[in-house]
Amino acid sequence: MGKISVSQKAIIFNKECKILALYRSETAPSRPNTWDFPGGNLDFGEDTTKGILREVKEETGLDIKELTIFDVASKIDKEGEFWVTIVYKAKTNFDKVVLSFEHTKFKWVTPEEFLELESSETQKRFINNLK
DSSP states (O other), X not given: OOOEEEEEEEEEEOXXXXXXXXXXXXXXXXXXXSEEOSXXXXXXXXXXXXXXXXXXXXXXXXOOEEEEEEEEEEEEOTTXXXXXXXXXXXXXXXXXOOXXXXXXXXXXXXXXXXXXXXXXXXXXXXXXXXX
């Protein structure tokens, strides 16, 4: 049987209803130099809620609230690995982002502005499913 992995992403809204976009570094293992959302891989046996809260804190320094699952996607990547991605909506009262080494910049954008950024088709699908 092939490998199955679970990733999680959070589309975080600030008080102005803009979402947080992160720019992946040129050394990112996948999709370098593209825009993304905070998140990452779920550790084996890790609670999903604790996992996404951990990833958001590690990558942005933000505390989030009103976390709700709103989409799930699956695909087989070019290495033949099966991936399931759980996508959450969340809110924050803070705009001060502290980036980890995984990202080089960030910006708060409207969902429509995110669709204009260089990003994966999967990330754009998540945004389109917000509407």
